[in-house]
Amino acid sequence: MSKKAFISVLLIFLLLLSACGGSKKNDNQNSGSKQNVFGTGGTLIRIVSGSENKELEPLIEQYCKKNKVSIEMTYMGSIDIMRQLQAGAANYDAVWPASSIWISMGDKDFKVKHTESISLSPVVFGIKKSLAEKIGFVDKEVSINDIMSKINSGELKFCMTSATQSNSGACAYLGFLSGLSGNPEVLTKEDLQKQQLREDITNLLSGVDRSSGSSEWLKTLFLNGNYDSMVNYESLIITTNQELVARGEEPLYLVYPYDGLSISDSPLGYIDRGDKNKEKAFLDFQKYLLSERVQSELQKLGRRTGYEGVFDENKGVFKKEWGINTDRILSPIKLPTADVIMEALNLYQGEFRKPSLSIYCLDFSGSMAGKGEKEVKEAMDLILDQQKAKDLLLQANPSEVNQVIFFNSDVIDSIIIDPSTEEALNELNKRVKDQSAGGGTDMYRAMTEALITLETYDLNKYNPAIILLTDGESGGSFEDFKAAYEELGQDIPVFSIMFGDANPEQLEEVAKYTGARVFDGRENLAGAFRSVKGYN
Amino acid sequence: MKPKWIGLGILIIVMAAVIGYFILTPKPVDKINGYLGGEKIGLFEDENFKKEMAKKYSLELNYRKAGSLDMIKADKEGMSYLFPASQTALELYRAEIGSPRRYEIILNTPLVIYTHSLVRDSLQEAGIVFESNGSYFMDMNKFVAAVKEGKTWADIGLPQLYGSISVKTTDPTKSNSGNMFAGLLANTMNGGRVVDSTSVYKVLPDLKDFFKRMGYMDTSSADLFDQFLKMGVGSYPMIAAYENQILEFAVTNPDIWKKVGDDLCIIYPTPTVYSSHVMIALDEKGDYAIDALMDPVIQDIAWKDHGFRTGISGTQAETDVFGVNGVLSQITGVMPMPDFRTMDIIVNELSN
Structure with a gap:
């Protein structure tokens, strides 16, 4: 092999490597996922599962401890699991949605086998x-x-x-x-x-x-x-x-x-890619879940199981x-x-559901300049561009209200869109793209501004939420915001999506106080948005 | 030691090693892949079946699960066989792809109805089901009449069940057991005569109505049967599936069968249709797999442990080995399926 040929082969190899890495990241982006790994070493079974199975983690952990096997649980909504299957589910070895329909609607090329209902x-x-x-x-x-x-x-x-x-x-x-x-x-x-x-x-x-x-x-x-x-x-x-x-x-x-x-019939199925060891490890784990002892444990968690109904010993659970x-x-x-x-x-998302009232507080302080600013603009594009939003089943319902509050240490500007027509959202998207970063940070100030908007709406008619897009480093006073929040006396979740050099501490505090959650927008933007929009 | 002896010594050692290699290493096992109807997975996963295949034929049969009709159109790259559950699939293969290099009917099993004793008893009282020598039969004419009238479960004394009297099947456009039930219904609606490509048009509206009311349908008879067993009478009052499925379940899960066996019933539609599991070879390895599957030992495993009838007549002497009530030793009243062209018209209509 000539030197030149060798170098080109090397380059292709490196390119492939980076492509693999890249695609993995992309997949994660689409998933809105959170992973937990049990056990160390042995065969690894990667399961993408509905969140309701989180309650089964102690049982999974016990199994991994006793057997030479590791299990990685990634939690996702069943509909996202269907979308993963449609896209090949390359990062997973098994699926465990809440209902069989999502497997049969997602598994277009018949890769899933050994499907068994674990509980009902x-x-x-x-x-x-x-x-x-x-x-x-x-x-x-x-x-x-x-x-x-x-x-x-x-x-x-x-x-x-x-x-x-x-x-x-x-x-x-x-x-x-x-x-x-x-x-x-x-x-x-x-x-x-x-x-x-x-x-x-x-x-x-x-x-x-x-x-x-x-x-x-x-x-x-x-x-x-x-x-x-x-x-x-x-x-x-x-x-x-x-x-x-x-x-x-x-x-x-x-x-x-x-x-x-x-x-819900909680089907657990194996995605067959010809790895016999993995298949055996999967079947052993499935057998464990279907064993009388574990089925009895599942009943204690309020699940109905199997062929003969609830065992006598667990009748008291129900x-x-x-x-x-x-x-x-x-x-x-x-x-x-x-x-x-x-x-x-589609009708649910676009027409029937209670319209959301979303107030996006966008951090354009100096610390966001460059990377953070760019990420926030990309994020808003995903939700304001209705074509992109529809691909994620996140399209706006025309009767919903969207507000954007640009802030640094003060409120820079604020725009309310009501009704949320496609044209109006496009305009808003343009406006977001034009904003540049600078100055100090006070997210509490922006959140308090959002509460003022909320006061003017009949909140029985909307699912309201404040969504912060920020790096989380803020001055100002949480206590001031709390006072305004108490005064409004409404249940408004404040979600955060972190960007730039994110620091979650202050954001977690706000999320906890308002019954919301913090998401990382840098790793998993689409997933973060799908999660947030699931809540309002 | 003289150098000449050393040379000979080395030669002997090498020869012994070579001979030993051939004697001690088992013959290399041929791993082949294909599409398999879900109802035969139990057989292909059976340890005895696998051992026999490996020992006698040096064969490891891998598979990917697919509906009998779906598999004909699926990507066949790297596949050596198709093993659907019907001759309709074979006809579809002929129409879509051409004459198969080799095919053979390996196993047979009739289409039956599964239900729970509660439902069977009510259907019997309503005259739709009757009993003879400990076996139960469904009068297909009466069943179709009840469906056409829009009779609900409540009408026959089962208000605890939702909606109209019906049999759930797999998707007739994708999977064989549902497809066969569609054929059987079409024949029944045609006054008990096999429909052809002219007479079929008369029955299409009623047929379409029947399946439209079913809503979401499973695509695999194995999944349908698993759900029937686990989800209870409220979710699946009655399903149409293969006779072998309950026999296999009873053999494989004797402890569970002891507890639930008395509640689960098998009902033979009269007339019924036969599912002929035909293997289509896609390459030489597929040809070889057909030979292997026709082996008497394999055929014996298929019946005794998985409930597939074998041989041409489908008559099996021992039916009580399974511990399932009312299994017929000989299936009578079998009606031919409509031909492929007619089934194609039906499938097209049901796809819309």
């Missing part, structure tokens, strides 16, 4: 027991229309996960559509076009007082906040209740709408006084075909 859990309403009694939902067959009438009368509000991100939200939403369409045998595209249904579903979703990107985090939110009810898996409501009771608080009463029920009866037959609605499901999800 219906998607239900958990309502504070005293409220459930008050509105007459205890010991009664409840329909979707019954629920809607309680929402219309203002007696019931609920938290749920985003239908375009999480299986529990998607299933509940499809159940609503079916119930509101007068229980057709199965929901069709024609049903989705009906004016009455469009009005009814918009009304029903107006009862959502907090939204979340994942089922597990919805539980956390619920336990930390002051809410009346949530739509979630029976299992997560049972574990919520266990905690509420331990705290001496009132548990939730479970309501199973008979004309809008769906069941308490009658919480409205649960495992002997009763669960009769879910029929899920519509894949194209109807996708159409329904």
